[in-house]
Amino acid sequence: xxxxxxxxHPSTFGSEDPLKAMxxxxxxxxxxxxxxxxxxxxSLRHYDPNPVDLxxxxxxxLRAMKPFPDRVFGFAYLNPNYLQKSLAEIDRCVRDGPxxxxxxxxxxxCNAPELDPIVEKCAGLKAVIFQHTWIKTTGNLGGESTPMxxxxxxxxxxxVPIICGHTGGTWEIGIRAxxxxxxxxxDLAGSDPSNGFTEMAYRELGPERIIYGSDSGGxxxxxxxxxxxxAEIPEGAKPLIFAENLxxxxxxxxxxxxxxx
Amino acid sequence: xxxxxxxxxxxxxxxxxxxxxxxxxxAELVGKLRRGxxxxxxxxxxxxxxxxDLATVNRRLSDxxxxxxxxxxxxxxxxxxxxxxxxxxLRRCHEDYRMPGIRLLPGYHGYKLGDKxxxxxxxxxxxxxxxxxxxxxxxxxRTQHPMVRPVDVxxxxxxxxxxxxxxxxxxxxxxxxxxxADLAKKLMAAGEVYVDIAMVENTHGLDTxxxxxPPERVAxxxxxxFYYWESAALKVKEAALLGPQELAIFRGNAxxxxxxxx
Ligand SMILES: [Zn+2]
Numbered sequence: 001x002x003x004x005x006x007x008x009h010p011s012t013f014g015s016e017d018p019l020k021a022m023x024x025x026x027x028x029x030x031x032x033x034x035x036x037x038x039x040x041x042x043s044l045r046h047y048d049p050n051p052v053d054l055x056x057x058x059x060x061x062l063r064a065m066k067p068f069p070d071r072v073f074g075f076a077y078l079n080p081n082y083l084q085k086s087l088a089e090i091d092r093c094v095r096d097g098p099x100x101x102x103x104x105x106x107x108x109x110c111n112a113p114e115l116d117p118i119v120e121k122c123a124g125l126k127a128v129i130f131q132h133t134w135i136k137t138t139g140n141l142g143g144e145s146t147p148m149x150x151x152x153x154x155x156x157x158x159x160v161p162i163i164c165g166h167t168g169g170t171w172e173i174g175i176r177a178x179x180x181x182x183x184x185x186x187d188l189a190g191s192d193p194s195n196g197f198t199e200m201a202y203r204e205l206g207p208e209r210i211i212y213g214s215d216s217g218g219x220x221x222x223x224x225x226x227x228x229x230x231a232e233i234p235e236g237a238k239p240l241i242f243a244e245n246l247x248x249x250x251x252x253x254x255x256x257x258x259x260x261x
Numbered sequence: 262x263x264x265x266x267x268x269x270x271x272x273x274x275x276x277x278x279x280x281x282x283x284x285x286x287x288a289e290l291v292g293k294l295r296r297g298x299x300x301x302x303x304x305x306x307x308x309x310x311x312x313x314d315l316a317t318v319n320r321r322l323s324d325x326x327x328x329x330x331x332x333x334x335x336x337x338x339x340x341x342x343x344x345x346x347x348x349x350x351l352r353r354c355h356e357d358y359r360m361p362g363i364r365l366l367p368g369y370h371g372y373k374l375g376d377k378x379x380x381x382x383x384x385x386x387x388x389x390x391x392x393x394x395x396x397x398x399x400x401x402x403r404t405q406h407p408m409v410r411p412v413d414v415x416x417x418x419x420x421x422x423x424x425x426x427x428x429x430x431x432x433x434x435x436x437x438x439x440x441x442a443d444l445a446k447k448l449m450a451a452g453e454v455y456v457d458i459a460m461v462e463n464t465h466g467l468d469t470x471x472x473x474x475p476p477e478r479v480a481x482x483x484x485x486x487f488y489y490w491e492s493a494a495l496k497v498k499e500a501a502l503l504g505p506q507e508l509a510i511f512r513g514n515a516x517x518x519x520x521x522x523x
Contacts, residue, residue: 013464028464032499136403137410170404172280192401192460193492195282195485217464222495223488230489232283 003225004036004243005029006130006163007189007213008072010064011043014217018043018064025216026071032221035243036261038128038213039064040075040103047141048107049077051085058093065098070260073250075101075130080114087121094127100253101128110145111152119153123160126253130187132165135173147177154181161249163211166190171197175204182209185245190215193223198231198241207237211246266300268515269493270394271434271457271482274325274334275308275318279406284486291330293490301515302334303394303482305364309339310399311409315350323358337364337394342382343372351382355389361519362392364434368399368411375418383422387429392518395419398435398460400487416440416448424451430518435460435484442473449478455518457482458493458510467500476506480515 010021013028022039029037042060046053057077065074076093078086093099102122104110110131122129133147134140147168154162160183167186168174171194178184186201186209201210214224228241247261254261272294274287284290285307294302304326308318319338326334338354340347340363354360363386365379372378374395386393398413405411416433423429430453433440437460440448448454456474459482461467471479483493497507 024464028499031501032495134403137405137407138403169401191404193488194404195284195487195489196280199283218462220462220464220466220492220496220499222497222499223462223492226489226491226495229495230491 001033001239002243003034003212004038004246005034005214005216005221006038006187006211006246007165007215008037008039009041009215009217010039011041011060012217016043018060019067022064022068022072026068028216028221032225034221036071036073038073038075038101040130041077041105047105048081048143049079051082054079054082054085054089058089058099061099062093062097069098073101074099075103075128077103077105078118080104080108080112080118083114083117086118090118090121090125090127094125098257099127100250100257100259101130104129104131106132106141106144108143109149111149115153116156119157119160119162123157126256128163128250128253129160130163130165133168133174134166135168135170137170147174150184151178151181154178154184158183161185163187166215167197167201172200175201179204185209185211185249187211187213188227188241189213189224190219193226195230198227199233202231202233202237207233207240208245210241212242267298267481267511269294269299269302269483269485270432270480270515271459272302272304272485273307273487274304274322275306277307277487278311278409282486284490287325287329287334290486291333293485294330294333297490297494299333302330303337303362304334305337305339305394309364309366310369313344315339315341315344316353319350319354319358323360336360337362337392339364339366340382341366341370342378343370347382348385351385351389355391360391362386362394364394364396366396366399367414368396373418374414374416374422379419380422380426383426383429383431387426390428392430392432394432394434396434397440398437413437413439417444420447420451423448423454426452429453430520431455432457432480432518434482438462442470445474449475453518454478455480455514458496459484459488461496464499467496468502471500471502471506471510477509477514477517479510480518481511
């Protein structure tokens with residue numbers, strides 16, 4: 001079965017060097033049967049990166065991608081607190097560069113109006129929009145979005161596909177929060193391999209709004225693959241979740257860039 | 262993965278208090294384990310997390326392990342040493358139900374490993390030659406139910422009680438990143454202490470673990486049905502261990518901990 005990983009951070013594989021890190025990523029992916037990986041966030045772990053940090057992050061990913069054009073897709077890290085710089089990074093990395101999506105993390109809650117021009121610009125380029133979300137019993141970070149806030153953003157852009165990163169971690173609430181927003185897909189990555197997650201997502205969202213991701217190296221690829229391999233859902237849904245849903249979303253931008261997929 | 266006969270040291274029967282789980286009916290659970298190549302599964306009961314009447318919890322556990330799986334399920338009852346007359350619960354687990362060990366839940370039962378309660382039950386179980394499993398964590402604290410938030414067990418406090426209980430056989434279940442390698446090593450130097458792999462995370466989590474601590478103290482455990490059973494098995498695959506080391510994790514180490522060929 002073809003497996004694409006929506007959510008991979010080479011910089012957490014134990015090497016600061018993008019090429020060494022990627023060699024490790026690819027070796028592990030080969031072992032686990034993963035064909036393609038979306039990669040983002042450089043070796044710095046800035047929650048609220050300034051314009052210089054943003055460029056550094058994205059340059060790290062550009063270096064990591066370079067030797068693996070048929071293997072990885074790079075996403076540009078953005079910070080809505082620096083809107084002009086974020087829009088410029090979309091131009092530099094996606095419009096004029098090899099990247100195919102954007103990653104929004106924990107700098108600003110995603111229902112803020114600053115997200116609108118970012119979403120519109122990405123929509124014009126057919127770039128993938130990935131927004132981290134969590135619902136933490138222990139309390140979210142100040143700028144850390146919830147799936148409920150993502151639903152607000154998605155409601156303002158009903159025709160733009162948006163990905164709800166981690167499904168909010170607390171997935172029983174996250175799935176409900178975005179259920180009515182048909183333009184939102186969920187990311188399975190980066191939470192414990194809790195039995196029932198994929199089953200509930202399948203039941204409430206159908207097979208076409210669920211996308212496999214790992215959040216490796218902060219997570220084991222194995223523990224995350226188990227969420228699909230082990231799910232009690234029709235076998236016919238698994239190829240969609242493992243690769244086809246993401247591929248369908250990415251195909252226009254991949255074709256525009258001449259990337260084979 | 263199915264080629265090995267595995268021992269899964271960390272499964273549960275009955276109901277997780279906060280959600281129904283695929284596989285939480287014992288017949289389904291047994292089927293799933295068999296398909297994964299599990300020959301023995303050390304089973305506790307989720308009821309023990311919150312029920313106070315542990316006597317009936319342990320009786321149901323014992324009954325279900327006898328009724329389902331033809332010997333696949335090995336019951337590990339739960340005893341709460343912070344409750345009055347826990348000694349009788351321990352006696353029943355050992356003498357009436359012939360359990361080879363107990364599964365302690367300090368996070369839910371409200372005591373620490375430095376408390377006299379733990380020292381006492383560790384000593385009493387060891388005198389009965391029972392294995393003592395200690396559940397370090399039951400769920401990521403970030404996803405816990407907001408009204409029920411047990412804290413992860415601090416295992417550092419267990420070093421002294423284990424050292425001063427000769428013959429103790431201990432396994433930490435759902436031990437996680439909060440137990441750094443040097444602390445795990447200290448625990449293992451204090452006595453016959455094992456860990457399972459259910460909550461070991463990160464891409465190189467397992468291969469790093471078996472380099473950092475004595476590899477013969479690492480046993481396969483899935484935390485099924487709370488986790489997808491495949492998680493633990495795929496982590497072993499991902500770690501790319503040598504054949505003998507893989508076999509030791511899947512089976513050999515748990516056998517040695519059990520001690521009597523059971
Ligand atoms: Zn991530």
